[in-house]
Amino acid sequence: MLVTGLLLVYLAIRKQFEPLLLLPIGIGAIMTNIPLAGMGESGGVLYYIYAVGIKTGVFPLLIFMGVGAMTDFGPMLANPKTALLGAAAQFGIFITLMGALLLSEFVPGIQFTLLDAASIGIIGGADGPTAIFLSSQLSPHLLGAIAVAAYSYMALVPIIQPPIMRLLTTTEERAIHMQQMRHVGKAEKIIFPLSVFGLCIFLLPSAAPLIGFFMFGNLMRECGVVERLSKTAQNALINIVTILLGLGVGAQLSATTFLNVATIGILILGVIAFAIGTASGVIMAKLMNLVSKTKINPLIGSAGVSAVPMAARVSQKLGMEADPQNMLLMHAMGPNVAGVIGSAVAAGVLLTLKNFVV
Amino acid sequence: MLVTGLLLVYLAIRKQFEPLLLLPIGIGAIMTNIPLAGMGESGGVLYYIYAVGIKTGVFPLLIFMGVGAMTDFGPMLANPKTALLGAAAQFGIFITLMGALLLSEFVPGIQFTLLDAASIGIIGGADGPTAIFLSSQLSPHLLGAIAVAAYSYMALVPIIQPPIMRLLTTTEERAIHMQQMRHVGKAEKIIFPLSVFGLCIFLLPSAAPLIGFFMFGNLMRECGVVERLSKTAQNALINIVTILLGLGVGAQLSATTFLNVATIGILILGVIAFAIGTASGVIMAKLMNLVSKTKINPLIGSAGVSAVPMAARVSQKLGMEADPQNMLLMHAMGPNVAGVIGSAVAAGVLLTLKNFVV
Amino acid sequence: MLVTGLLLVYLAIRKQFEPLLLLPIGIGAIMTNIPLAGMGESGGVLYYIYAVGIKTGVFPLLIFMGVGAMTDFGPMLANPKTALLGAAAQFGIFITLMGALLLSEFVPGIQFTLLDAASIGIIGGADGPTAIFLSSQLSPHLLGAIAVAAYSYMALVPIIQPPIMRLLTTTEERAIHMQQMRHVGKAEKIIFPLSVFGLCIFLLPSAAPLIGFFMFGNLMRECGVVERLSKTAQNALINIVTILLGLGVGAQLSATTFLNVATIGILILGVIAFAIGTASGVIMAKLMNLVSKTKINPLIGSAGVSAVPMAARVSQKLGMEADPQNMLLMHAMGPNVAGVIGSAVAAGVLLTLKNFVV
Amino acid sequence: MVVEGIKLAVTGMLIVFIFLILLVLVVQLSARLLRSYTQQEEREQARYKRKSSAGSPLADSRLIAVIAAAVSAHRKKMRIVN
Amino acid sequence: MVVEGIKLAVTGMLIVFIFLILLVLVVQLSARLLRSYTQQEEREQARYKRKSSAGSPLADSRLIAVIAAAVSAHRKKMRIVN
């Protein structure tokens, strides 16, 4: 396990795989696995961090609040239909969930419960805080593997997504230019987080912690009257919590919970989740082009998985390959941020399992 | 209750009613009242925030420390007599306390204990952290309503105070110019927080948490050797704690504790408290003018309620109305900051009830 | 005890004795000793701070992480042999430990256990977080006195060290110039914290919390991919934790635990620890000169006690006295930072007592 | 259990789509309701931009160089000081 | 209970007044004791102000414009970067 931790540190530093999370996670994994040191056991410092911040769900929610304060929903508000791409990309989550159940049905040695399958599926949400929050609530024993898979595949988005995107689109489609975005007003940006939170309250209360903190962060950003809180939420607070969250998640990476066939299953399912999410985003865009007169470039569909802003950059890159004048980045940010909401909604659905199962 | 939360959010953003606190309180109120989400119940994130930070009194004290680090006592040190105005304005607290007891004597359906009455009275202190700290210790079930009343009325100071101030003063009095302030030395500013803390220790140990943290913050500011601590206390720390405190206080705003006749009583008593505090500050200034040869403008008396710096700005505005050359702001800052000490002392007196009653 | 607290505040502000720690410690000492206020007792705010942050060891480790993020190991990497001076200076720790045992053998009224003696010895490590972490784990009842002694003597380094350094060196030795340092590469700086942590894991797992957090902080600093975490660890996070740690440590300074003959013993042993550490560093440098052809100035040996960067400045000052062209500061930083690792290793050895004794 | 998984997947995707479709509708509605505010804001911004772009472009580019240096110096300083 | 309230109010206001009156006395006392320090500080400040105000006011105003721009640019950058 020390080697696993070191590998994560190496990937973080050398390959820049989401270093803000994977570096602390790697160090936490090393610390917790030092023989005789007991840093992750009851009375050890990592145990306290885990118990206070992760078991309670407080840390991922505070990070989600900070992410909300850093997110500009402008591109999505300018072209709201692209939010549907962020819905479609969540197919990755649910198909992976079924994949996990099939695996435990047919592969001996893998025994995922429905809760475990849900936690594994959320990897396809391509959103770290959501994945950590959900698995901390449903399957704490898989938390480490799921977090590592989620952040690793987010870092691998520039490798996982392009072949799928190329396979599903023609050069002409990839060259589609999208029209300049309209100006989005300040009032619209303030109303938006409140609307999303309102929808969540009436449709899906179980998603309220995730959506609520995410939208609270965004409201602090946009409302213009609490700039000092917004700045702190985006900086000192999210940084402090990131360090502690990383260490606490890493502390869950012990040999018994990580070095087993289930982890291999999770890693395989995780990449499938990303691939399906990517594909369904692209296909959704093509379907929308069948019915709508203003065409959208299907490359921005893949950004619906979230993995903000990496996936949007991939869309931009492939668009420029097809036509160097094609600027998709801002258009891809729409589905990109919608994907964050989409996976938080999916997580809300999965969180309801907690009450029914067990 | 969702509507109440939304109303607070609206007041915070649109009317700029103390948005730093009322926005998080409003969001906290919404979160805690989402049916089936259980965010404020045992195991929910808001419950943890409340239990760790508010029930223990840690959050309001840390905020008070940050406020101390942001407060310049210079104007009060330059003209110490104006501190007496900050004493007089505390009449609002105690008369409201009696008002609360009378209400529960004569209005059926309102049953305030002595502790409740003390917590309600402290609204008249016009100081958020003090009000939250005291009510969290004496009457946790009223905490939400008291915090909302305190911050709302602080925001309404420019509406509540002027008519009372005009009623109690003549145009000539309002036009009194005050002489330029003397320079206050660095050593005086360092000795001051230690003196206040010393007085508190010997006169009123029960006020030590409030006065101690407030003066510790001010000492960090003035001593000149821990600037990095002072800066953090004024920024990252107070902002982080403000977000969490707001959410935690908001989480106490549930229908059973808020939507009742007691809350109406609290809201009515709160505005009376502000009015009496304002009036007694002004009257005290006029009394002092009877015995002192250097006249003070009675308009600065109203700033003794604290509500820093809103009340001082009201004094300035009314002074300029009477004579456009009349600059009262800095002179009003003296009673303004003295009022913070005054209400912390009053809170100390009321905290002793905890030991005698029950 | 109020006087003791006030004395610490005075030393912090007026004499600039490590004010970042001694000011909060002094205030904490005052607060906890206010009669009838109960701020340090169960239910008081200082008690919560102590229980959450110090008893668990979390606060000193977070500070150590921040110190790691602020430490540049470049000078040590450029001239690694000087690290041995940082080893030699730890003699102070162990000789003081024996001194403490002798005291309790022969002085009536002093009854130090082996754990107590170990905690007292660590004062000679001249490193605050290490001393606080070790004594919080081994001898919580001595924590206050040990922290006060450690920080006070660190501040007194410019008075304690020079006579010993002059006594043990000739003017010629003090005038030795050291050759310009080589450039240290980025890769070396990244590998270094991982190497130290690796050595710790295999040689001395009990030192893993201290060395691990210290090196994690340094890795965040040097790896270049998590600058926002590193900046926060060096600023907001360490400042917040310093305020709370100081208050929590100060809260352990009650009359029963501090005003006794044991404290006098600790204070005497502490200064002996510093003196022996200083002397052994200097002597080690002279021994190394006997076998090595490139001479090192023995004045940098004293910097091995750590007390970063005060001790290195003392080396520089005495070097310039002997020869105004003699620039030792950067050379002294090598043993200086090595001394931090040295005392963390020593603390790791002493921490193993926790399992064997009792 | 696979059957339960399928049920969950269908419900889940339905809810995700319903949620985001409603979101699109709400966003479009609020854009329509707030159109006058947004357009006024846009006009003001456009006016402001025209004004500020009227200034000498040469002076601007020099200013920008100075600013960039100041900001980078500030950053370095921060790193040293803190 | 109203009687208790009255008792409490009287004691409370007494203590508040005693506290703040003693505070006024302590502040006045410390101002007197520290007068020499304060006056020296004041003289030094006055001297320093006279010196710095001797600089060319024109250059200053230009500098201030540059600074303001730099600071605002810095802020915007911060918002983007972080």
Added chain:
Amino acid sequence: MVVEGIKLAVTGMLIVFIFLILLVLVVQLSARLLRSYTQQEEREQARYKRKSSAGSPLADSRLIAVIAAAVSAHRKKMRIVN
């Protein structure tokens, strides 16, 4: 117990020395292994320094004054705003 103390002291100092000697060896080893990287880095830095020092020193000193003022203004502003 003094005997135990002596045992502990001897073990302790041995471990401290072993640890730091191994550390020295590891550092020397890593310096040797990474020598080529380090030297390349050094050459690049030297080249960069030469280049930047070629710029007009006069302009630089003015710039530095402006920057210093901007930074200090920024700091003061920060203090007021926050």
